[in-house]
Structures are given as structure tokens and as C-alpha cells.
Amino acid sequence: MAEIQDMAKSLGQALGRTTEYQALDRAMKRANDDRDMVELKNEIERMESAFHTVLTQGQQPGPEAVEEYENTVVKLQALPSYQALIAAQANFEKVMVRVNESIQAGMVEGAASRIIIPS
DSSP states (O other): OHHHHHHHHHHHHHHHTSHHHHHHHHHHHHHHHOHHHHHHHHHHHHHHHHHHHHHHTTOOOOHHHHHHHHHHHHHHHHSHHHHHHHHHHHHHHHHHHHHHHHHHHHHHHHHHOSOOOOO
């Protein structure tokens, strides 16, 4: 099992060196430094919490509250730092899909092998 954990750590290190991860890391840092984005995210979280409270009481949020929420989401989505973050996440997700496909293929090959590796 230690060998597998070492390989997983090496994989994590290699992923951390990819251009896609580096771009994601920069985008996350820029997003966290964007005051407008942080304020909008906090406002959305506050509204979602209020919606949850209302819904658990068996009620529906008012149309004004829903409209305010939708407008706040639109403002967030319009921010360049948000758009850059979403693009970076999508690009890194593509890398992870390919990695997971390779891991799955390796697992199928390993399962077909007659050699049993102790854990």
C-alpha cells in the first residue's frame, strides 16, 4: 500500500506542475483577491442560507428575493475573474478526466494480471 501512496503523491506532484493546474491556482488567487467577487459570493451564500431557512419552514422565497438572487448571480458571472476561474476549472477538469481514464485502464490491466501485489 505504501508503494501506491508514493505513486499517488508523485501523480499529485506531476499534476501540480501542469500548466492547467498552474492556471487554476492563479485564477483562484485572483478570484480571492477580487473584492467585488468575494462580496458577491458572500451575498449569494447569505441569500442561499435565507432560502434554506424559508424552505425548511415549508414556505417559498418571495419573488423579490428570487429576483435579487438571480441578479446577484448574473453580476458574479459577468466578472472577468469569475469567468477566468470557471475556464481554468474546466481546463483542469479535462486533465483530470484523462488521468482518471488512464488510471481506470491501468486498473483493468492490473486486474487481468496473474501477479498479485501484497498491500
